[in-house]
Amino acid sequence: xxxxxxxxTWFFRATPTLLQLLFVWxxxxxxxxxxxxxxFTPFLAASIALSLNEAAYMxxxxxxxxxxxxxxxxLAGRALGMSRRRILQRVIIPQAVRIVIPPMGNEFIxxxxxxxxxxxxxxxxxxTASQNFYSTNFSYEExxxxxxxxxxxxxxILMFFQSRLEKRYTFTSARRRVRNAPAxxxxxxxxxx
Amino acid sequence: MSELRGHDLVKYYGDLExxxxxxxxxxxxxxxxIVGPSGSGKSTLLRVLAGxxxxxxxxVTLEGRxxxxxxxxxxxxxxxxxxxxxxxxxxxxGLVEVRRLPKTDAREQALAFxxxxxxxxHHSKFPDELSGGQQQRVAIAxxxxxxxxxxxxxxxxxxxxxxxxxxxxxxMEALARDxxxxxxxxxxxxFAHHVASSVLMMDEGRIVEEAPPDRFFSSPKEERxxxxxxxxx
Numbered sequence: 449x450x451x452x453x454x455x456x457t458w459f460f461r462a463t464p465t466l467l468q469l470l471f472v473w474x475x476x477x478x479x480x481x482x483x484x485x486x487x488f489t490p491f492l493a494a495s496i497a498l499s500l501n502e503a504a505y506m507x508x509x510x511x512x513x514x515x516x517x518x519x520x521x522x523l524a525g526r527a528l529g530m531s532r533r534r535i536l537q538r539v540i541i542p543q544a545v546r547i548v549i550p551p552m553g554n555e556f557i558x559x560x561x562x563x564x565x566x567x568x569x570x571x572x573x574x575x576t577a578s579q580n581f582y583s584t585n586f587s588y589e590e591x592x593x594x595x596x597x598x599x600x601x602x603x604x605i606l607m608f609f610q611s612r613l614e615k616r617y618t619f620t621s622a623r624r625r626v627r628n629a630p631a632x633x634x635x636x637x638x639x640x641x
Numbered sequence: 642m643s644e645l646r647g648h649d650l651v652k653y654y655g656d657l658e659x660x661x662x663x664x665x666x667x668x669x670x671x672x673x674x675i676v677g678p679s680g681s682g683k684s685t686l687l688r689v690l691a692g693x694x695x696x697x698x699x700x701v702t703l704e705g706r707x708x709x710x711x712x713x714x715x716x717x718x719x720x721x722x723x724x725x726x727x728x729x730x731x732x733x734x735g736l737v738e739v740r741r742l743p744k745t746d747a748r749e750q751a752l753a754f755x756x757x758x759x760x761x762x763h764h765s766k767f768p769d770e771l772s773g774g775q776q777q778r779v780a781i782a783x784x785x786x787x788x789x790x791x792x793x794x795x796x797x798x799x800x801x802x803x804x805x806x807x808x809x810x811x812x813m814e815a816l817a818r819d820x821x822x823x824x825x826x827x828x829x830x831x832f833a834h835h836v837a838s839s840v841l842m843m844d845e846g847r848i849v850e851e852a853p854p855d856r857f858f859s860s861p862k863e864e865r866x867x868x869x870x871x872x873x874x
Contacts, residue, residue: 524721524780526693528735528787529710538738542725619725619767 453507460504465497466565472497473569494566494573502559509555513548514540546617553610557603574598644669644704644822645713645791647690651698652682659685660696661846667791672823674833674854677843678869683826686843687793690824691715703790710739714784718796720776722768728755728779729764735787754782758812774805778812791822798829830873834858842866 460468473493477483517540525535564575572580578595582588645667652660659682667673675683688694690701691713703712722731729751736747755761758778768776777797784792794813798806810832817823817836827833833840833854840857842850842865850863861867 518721518724520717520719520721521723523693524715524717524723524783527691527715527717528783529712529739530735534738538734539723539725546725617725620770621727621765621767622770 513544649699671838674837681843682846711787714789794825
């Protein structure tokens with residue numbers, strides 16, 4: 449298992465995403481003819497390639513998250529007589545989740561923008577759609593502005609959920625009070641000079 | 642009959658022999674304090690007694706049998722409170738996850754033990770929001786709530802600011818007065834003097850000397866103990 453995971457993350461992080469997309473769409477059907485049938489759409493091929501690629505990066509993020517939990521936490525769990533599984537469920541994973549949220553947020557944003565590569569296997573993704581628009585009426589600014597707005601909108605939604613998650617995995621008793629607290633502490637809010 | 646006993650314990654870390662045939666026992670209600678230089682095997686002995694490490698040779702028994710989960714409590718130098726849980730959940734955790742108690746019962750018992758270490762008011766605080774001394778007291782409550790037959794303390798005050806040491810030692814002294822069987826690795830010589838039934842000197846993986854505190858501190862027999870005490874005091 450360890451060897452497989454190493455080879456997997458090595459391969460998918462070391463080769464360009466573009467190559468992986470082209471490989472899944474162009475080379476897979478030659479290797480296995482089942483992929484030549486109509487159900488194998490460019491969209492499905494892009495989904496498979498980007499998922500395989502993203503999984504490699506996610507695996508690294510999760511691994512580093514788990515590793516960065518203080519080993520003393522596991523020791524304390526074992527001293528109480530908790531099983532390995534319980535320690536993982538109740539102690540290690542919740543703490544690793546907190547560590548992993550920001551880099552995972554980054555990954556999702558990167559993934560969103562990588563979808564523009566899928567144009568090479570004729571998926572009409574967001575950027576291609578905007579190109580199709582200006583190729584008929586030559587209004588470049590509008591097309592690009594619209595595409596940018598869509599990207600901004602989707603990323604904003606991702607960021608919103610990320611910050612919700614981060615709040616949920618902040619381990620302080622004040623995490624619910626924080627929202628109502630004044631942005632500037634009262635003592636500092638007026639300048640005495 | 643001895644309560645907690647380690648017989649002829651040998652432990653290697655790689656090629657390094659950390660314990661070289663240690664035989665150790667503590668009777669019910671006794672408090673044994675272990676002192677010695679760093680690297681002498683004190684912490685390893687505690688970890689083996691707690692069942693956190695298995696010895697390469699020798700056996701550990703509690704009342705003549707293998708200890709069950711939570712029967713030997715352990716308190717760590719760096720507290721090791723679960724940082725994703727508040728004080729109450731830390732103390733409840735063993736009761737719920739190991740003893741399988743219903744949450745309402747576990748909560749009630751946990752609050753009682755937090756009260757015992759003087760922290761009932763702080764039950765909803767997370768480890769980050771507690772001082773080192775408070776964290777260590779919660780850690781003691783977390784171990785005590787399992788109703789252990791013996792409690793092991795691995796340098797429980799070494800990571801604390803000096804003004805916070807007292808509150809932890811007070812809790813430990815009260816525990817000793819209540820008749821808890823305790824093994825304490827510490828550099829707090831006054832605690833050893835006042836509370837210990839006997840004091841052990843460890844060096845290079847062996848117990849060099851064991852004596853009641855009066856004799857241990859006033860007229861140690863071994864040259865190694867004399868040298869160590871001269872440095873600490």
